[in-house]
Amino acid sequence: MKDSAARHSDDAIISSDLLRQLAYNEKMAELGKISAGVVHELNAPLSVIISAAQMIMREEGVPDSVLEMISRINSEAQRLSHLTKGLLHFSSHDETVVDADLNLIVDFILNFLNYEAARRGVIVLKQLDYTLPVIRLDTNLLKQILLNIIMNALQAMENGGGKLLVETAAAGNDSVCFTITDNGPGIPAEAIDRIFDRYFTTKKPGEGTGLGLFVTKSLVENMGGNITVTSRSGGGTTFKVTLPTCDTER
Numbered sequence: 001m002k003d004s005a006a007r008h009s010d011d012a013i014i015s016s017d018l019l020r021q022l023a024y025n026e027k028m029a030e031l032g033k034i035s036a037g038v039v040h041e042l043n044a045p046l047s048v049i050i051s052a053a054q055m056i057m058r059e060e061g062v063p064d065s066v067l068e069m070i071s072r073i074n075s076e077a078q079r080l081s082h083l084t085k086g087l088l089h090f091s092s093h094d095e096t097v098v099d100a101d102l103n104l105i106v107d108f109i110l111n112f113l114n115y116e117a118a119r120r121g122v123i124v125l126k127q128l129d130y131t132l133p134v135i136r137l138d139t140n141l142l143k144q145i146l147l148n149i150i151m152n153a154l155q156a157m158e159n160g161g162g163k164l165l166v167e168t169a170a171a172g173n174d175s176v177c178f179t180i181t182d183n184g185p186g187i188p189a190e191a192i193d194r195i196f197d198r199y200f201t202t203k204k205p206g207e208g209t210g211l212g213l214f215v216t217k218s219l220v221e222n223m224g225g226n227i228t229v230t231s232r233s234g235g236g237t238t239f240k241v242t243l244p245t246c247d248t249e250r
């Protein structure tokens with residue numbers, strides 16, 4: 001065990017900025033875990049709402065105007081239930097390697113980020129190729145890749161007038177790719193070579209850790225894929241991720 005003088009000098013190494021950053025990250029990690037519990041709690045009341053709505057819809061003699069309202073309650077509750085189940089799955093730490101549909105995963109993340117886009121006034125467009133072959137990978141990791149890139153794009157478009165385009169396509173015979181394009185301010189030439197570096201961030205402490213793209217690139221490369229970026233200062237940014245369709249075990 002260290003004596004108190006040694007501990008004191010270790011403590012002194014941590015600057016107050018770093019301490020704030022660490023405290024914030026820790027708080028968000030705890031909040032994330034608590035939120036997973038809250039989301040789990042939502043499941044039971046949602047099931048009750050859905051089954052009660054469906055029982056009313058099966059009753060005879062219910063006026064059309066009431067039926068219409070009940071059917072809206074049913075479909076909105078189903079939508080929430082779908083979202084909470086997806087969130088619970090996404091928040092789990094388990095490895096879930098499956099044959100996955102890239103388009104469904106894009107849809108899930110866009111649905112999940114609907115509010116984040118709307119509150120920044122960002123219009124989200126998608127152009128998905130529905131003839132894509134399946135890809136075999138851990139879907140939670142792919143969701144995290146999409147989340148990191150899209151959140152960066154949304155954060156770059158805080159000033160209004162934002163547009164985000166998500167495209168999927170086949171890339172040759174044995175790969176699929178997706179691109180995420182924003183019309184934010186772009187990445188200056190002096191920063192573009194550093195954005196995948198660990199801890200590189202242009203955001204204020206508490207807003208960015210500089211780990212998102214470092215983790216994203218590492219995950220993509222672990223899956224046997226690659227990630228590239230093109231950007232012009234003032235001209236928006238495009239991230240392109242290519243992933244192999246065949247089994248990535250090698």
Ligand SMILES: Nc1ncnc2c1ncn2[C@@H]1O[C@H](COP(=O)(O)OP(=O)(O)O)[C@@H](O)[C@H]1O
Nearest residue numbers: 152153156195201202208209210211212213237
């Ligand atoms: N779409 C984008 N538009 C402009 N800059 C971006 C975009 N995506 C990433 N960046 C730049 O790359 C940096 C690193 O991103 P990231 O690794 O996710 O860390 P963080 O988001 O915590 O800053 C960001 O701080 C930002 O300067």
Ligand SMILES: [Mg+2]
Nearest residue numbers: 148152212213
């Ligand atoms: Mg980020």
